[in-house]
Amino acid sequence: MPDKSFRISRAGADRRPVMLAIAGDSATGKTTVTAGLAAALGPDRCISISADDYHRFDRVERRDKPFTPLHPDCNYIDILEQHLQLLASGRPILKPVYNHSTGRCVRPERIEPNEFIIVHGLLPMYGKLARACFDISVFLDPPEEIRRAWKIQRDTGTRGYSSAQVMAEITAGEAESAEFIHPQRAHADIVVRFAPIPGRSDPPGTPLSAELLLRPTIRQPDLTEVLQPDVTRTIHLRLARDTDGRPVDNLHVHGYRTPEENAVAEKAIWETLGDPHTAAPACLGMVSSEQHSTPLAITQMILLHHLLYGPR
Amino acid sequence: MPDKSFRISRAGADRRPVMLAIAGDSATGKTTVTAGLAAALGPDRCISISADDYHRFDRVERRDKPFTPLHPDCNYIDILEQHLQLLASGRPILKPVYNHSTGRCVRPERIEPNEFIIVHGLLPMYGKLARACFDISVFLDPPEEIRRAWKIQRDTGTRGYSSAQVMAEITAGEAESAEFIHPQRAHADIVVRFAPIPGRSDPPGTPLSAELLLRPTIRQPDLTEVLQPDVTRTIHLRLARDTDGRPVDNLHVHGYRTPEENAVAEKAIWETLGDPHTAAPACLGMVSSEQHSTPLAITQMILLHHLLYGPR
Numbered sequence: 303m304p305d306k307s308f309r310i311s312r313a314g315a316d317r318r319p320v321m322l323a324i325a326g327d328s329a330t331g332k333t334t335v336t337a338g339l340a341a342a343l344g345p346d347r348c349i350s351i352s353a354d355d356y357h358r359f360d361r362v363e364r365r366d367k368p369f370t371p372l373h374p375d376c377n378y379i380d381i382l383e384q385h386l387q388l389l390a391s392g393r394p395i396l397k398p399v400y401n402h403s404t405g406r407c408v409r410p411e412r413i414e415p416n417e418f419i420i421v422h423g424l425l426p427m428y429g430k431l432a433r434a435c436f437d438i439s440v441f442l443d444p445p446e447e448i449r450r451a452w453k454i455q456r457d458t459g460t461r462g463y464s465s466a467q468v469m470a471e472i473t474a475g476e477a478e479s480a481e482f483i484h485p486q487r488a489h490a491d492i493v494v495r496f497a498p499i500p501g502r503s504d505p506p507g508t509p510l511s512a513e514l515l516l517r518p519t520i521r522q523p524d525l526t527e528v529l530q531p532d533v534t535r536t537i538h539l540r541l542a543r544d545t546d547g548r549p550v551d552n553l554h555v556h557g558y559r560t561p562e563e564n565a566v567a568e569k570a571i572w573e574t575l576g577d578p579h580t581a582a583p584a585c586l587g588m589v590s591s592e593q594h595s596t597p598l599a600i601t602q603m604i605l606l607h608h609l610l611y612g613p614r
Numbered sequence: 615m616p617d618k619s620f621r622i623s624r625a626g627a628d629r630r631p632v633m634l635a636i637a638g639d640s641a642t643g644k645t646t647v648t649a650g651l652a653a654a655l656g657p658d659r660c661i662s663i664s665a666d667d668y669h670r671f672d673r674v675e676r677r678d679k680p681f682t683p684l685h686p687d688c689n690y691i692d693i694l695e696q697h698l699q700l701l702a703s704g705r706p707i708l709k710p711v712y713n714h715s716t717g718r719c720v721r722p723e724r725i726e727p728n729e730f731i732i733v734h735g736l737l738p739m740y741g742k743l744a745r746a747c748f749d750i751s752v753f754l755d756p757p758e759e760i761r762r763a764w765k766i767q768r769d770t771g772t773r774g775y776s777s778a779q780v781m782a783e784i785t786a787g788e789a790e791s792a793e794f795i796h797p798q799r800a801h802a803d804i805v806v807r808f809a810p811i812p813g814r815s816d817p818p819g820t821p822l823s824a825e826l827l828l829r830p831t832i833r834q835p836d837l838t839e840v841l842q843p844d845v846t847r848t849i850h851l852r853l854a855r856d857t858d859g860r861p862v863d864n865l866h867v868h869g870y871r872t873p874e875e876n877a878v879a880e881k882a883i884w885e886t887l888g889d890p891h892t893a894a895p896a897c898l899g900m901v902s903s904e905q906h907s908t909p910l911a912i913t914q915m916i917l918l919h920h921l922l923y924g925p926r
Contacts, residue, residue, distance in 0.1 A: 358724075378708060378724065380706065381706065381707070381708045381724070384700070384705065384706075388696070393696065394692065394693065394696075395693075396690060396693045396708070396710055396722070398708055398721075398722050406721075407721040407722075408720070408721060409710075409718075409719040409720060409721070410708070410710050410719075410722045412670075412690065412693070
């Protein structure tokens with residue numbers, strides 16, 4: 303591979319930001335994946351934006367509406383699209399702000415475009431012109447039972463809901479999730495599924511494995527060399543067919559290997575996809591401030607590679 | 615003049631809104647002039663926007679800033695320009711909102727472009743690209759002592775300041791007003807000066823007269839016929855030279871004539887500039903819910919004429 307310092311600048315000849323969409327249903331890990339990437343790139347080069355800030359109604363106003371925040375009509379979808387276009391062409395925006403703790407729409411904030419822009423949320427890839435703004439797009443697609451556990455854990459914690467309220471919200475959103483959120487999966491360049499491996503009974507605390515569909519809609523990194531069995535047993539790559547029959551790379555990253563094996567795998571991937579002259583940023587793979595996950599770290603390294611070195 | 619129903623639509627072949635800027639220092643009558651125009655056109659055809667909603671800092675944040683809201687740096691001037699461009703091309707915006715009563719920046723609101731858009735405020739004509747968005751531009755330029763009286767009356771009333779605070783604010787803003795607000799006067803198609811006529815001692819409550827500079831930067835209505843002395847003594851038109859020496863029409867509308875004379879003048883102007891088949895809308899000329907001013911009504915009729923029939 304050609305020279306590629308981790309601090310390589312993408313903004314030289316082309317001042318347009320590199321833009322990444324991370325879409326998925328509520329509590330699928332969007333902010334966790336985003337946080338590691340944003341920290342690795344640093345606040346001087348990367349901004350992240352929540353598409354959920356474009357909620358049209360606050361929590362009280364939504365009570366008598368016939369839809370949930372998963373519905374495009376519950377969001378300023380066209381204003382989001384307009385703002386993505388402005389950012390993609392290097393212009394600032396005045397972004398609305400939705401406060402998840404209070405459930406209220408508050409004062410907007412100015413966003414200056416930066417070298418890298420990550421847009422995560424329920425519907426960032428809903429519109430065709432919005433999708434056209436992104437250089438890379440990701441859909442997070444964990445099994446429903448995993449997502450529900452995550453959602454209950456988060457929303458009863460930081461967002462002040464009861465378990466019963468969260469379950470009611472999940473039920474209320476099922477039809478809209480199927481109609482509006484899930485179809486974005488078909489437009490993603492990479493689909494990520496964090497899940498336990500069926501049939502295994504790993505002890506509690508074992509990180510989830512990850513399955514990544516690497517679609518040929520963008521130039522995916524060539525991993526055939528680094529993923530020989532003697533290099534790593536944590537990761538497997540195999541050719542597969544996508545749900546529509548198209549060829550696709552299917553990357554499995556196991557969560558149950560030993561820390562030593564995981565370290566070997568992360569090092570091999572970072573040297574291939576990241577910067578061989580530096581160690582991988584410690585922020586990659588952090589599920590929380592205490593818990594590290596190799597499948598998450600590998601996923602983020604692949605995304606980082608696209609952000610830093612992907613063709614424009 | 616050709617057929618011109620007051621309900622004539624401007625949005626036929628050309629879907630772009632007709633846009634009017636009304637600029638001027640604090641308390642120069644911008645919202646009063648705007649209110650009558652917006653009411654005459656009706657909320658289904660006309661929206662009005664305050665450029666002061668683009669204040670970057672709230673009242674508390676401004677305390678330790680080295681400028682006042684009159685300074686472009688105290689406003690999202692480039693976002694205002696961006697939003698004017700979007701509206702001018704028929705696209706919606708998510709507009710910031712500044713609450714003048716509380717002095718706080720609050721939740722933004724969605725603005726759909728309409729047939730007519732009036733943008734009033736301190737700095738709507740500050741930027742070149744912002745000015746390019748307007749079909750007609752007005753600068754309100756009353757004598758400073760009139761403006762101060764208006765400002766004290768308003769700000770100690772609806773905005774909750776003391777007289778001393780308002781005077782301090784006026785003093786604090788003098789240099790910035792001269793540097794940033796007043797230069798917009800040079801870019802206006804019409805300059806309006808509401809003032810008493812020097813040397814007269816009219817009883818209290820006499821409406822102010824108006825002096826309008828009608829610059830040839832847009833096609834001004836031909837008023838030579840209607841303003842013959844036998845038609846009206848309330849209004850005079852004379853050729854003059856602008857401050858830079860260019861020829862300009864100088865229209866005087868006297869505030870001290872009798873109600874009967876004023877009614878004749880308003881009728882003559884409305885039949886020429888408005889719709890001869892209908893009466894002038896009663897909202898024109900209202901200084902408050904009780905007080906009518908013929909100079910204000912005539913000013914608004916001229917602006918309404920430009921909005922409805924001016925070339926694009």
